[in-house]
Amino acid sequence: xxxxxxxxxxxxxxxxxxxxxxxxxxxxxxxxxxxxxxxxxxxxxxxxxxxxxxxxxxxxxxxxxxxxxxxxxxxxxxxxxxxxxxxxxxxxxxxxxxxxxxxxxxxxxxxxxxxxxxxxxxxxxxxxxxx
Numbered sequence: 001x002x003x004x005x006x007x008x009x010x011x012x013x014x015x016x017x018x019x020x021x022x023x024x025x026x027x028x029x030x031x032x033x034x035x036x037x038x039x040x041x042x043x044x045x046x047x048x049x050x051x052x053x054x055x056x057x058x059x060x061x062x063x064x065x066x067x068x069x070x071x072x073x074x075x076x077x078x079x080x081x082x083x084x085x086x087x088x089x090x091x092x093x094x095x096x097x098x099x100x101x102x103x104x105x106x107x108x109x110x111x112x113x114x115x116x117x118x119x120x121x122x123x124x125x126x127x128x129x130x131x
Contacts, residue, residue: 007033063088 003011007029014025032040056062057069064070071077071091085091 062091 010029010032011022011025014020014028015022020028032043053065054063055065055067057064057067057072059068059072062069062071066073
């Protein structure tokens with residue numbers, strides 16, 4: 001059976017994502033083929049917005065829609081303590097959680113993203129400089 005070009009192209013696009021193999025890519029594609037048009041439109045709009053509206057904060061290197069980001073703009077944060085993380089997802093994992101709400105005392109610290117080949121693990125490094 002020959003697969004239509006548009007179906008094959010979307011399967012190939014999904015396969016390019018990390019953690020998505022051929023079977024999952026095909027499942028996602030065929031799901032979207034039969035899903036309501038509103039879902040496909042939302043996915044398309046969200047992907048476009050991700051690429052056109054997001055930028056990197058000039059201070060902490062976090063992903064944001066404004067520069068500097070909301071975290072760097074927050075004057076209530078402790079300026080004498082920073083929390084250094086490797087990946088933007090770590091900011092949400094330790095500071096805000098997936099629901100967007102602040103968690104624990106990390107909320108009070110300045111955050112700096114440190115993207116480096118020298119960090120071999122994905123663990124979070126907390127640095128209490130200037131204490």
